[in-house]
Amino acid sequence: MYLEVTDTQDEPDVLEVFYSDQTDQMTFTAYRGDIPLEVVEWAVTLAKERLIPTARR
Known part of the structure; x- marks a missing residue:
């Protein structure tokens, strides 16, 4: 499962947070x-809330 952030539909990805349920690891790309720290923090927080199964938090 992953969460990605883009500028617009036509622009390439800005960042991606990937969660593997097989290894229980999260990676950030x-x-x-030049990504603002606030955007990185928001994406990681959102990924933790939405990608990690509730039983593993």
Whole structure:
């Protein structure tokens, strides 16, 4: 499962947070170097809330 952030539908991805239910690990990939910290923090928080199954939090 993953969550991705884009500027618009036509633009490439800005970042991606991936959660593997097989390994129970979350990874973060930044596709740009100029992502505001607030956007990174928001995406990681949202991914933790929505991607990790409730029993594993």
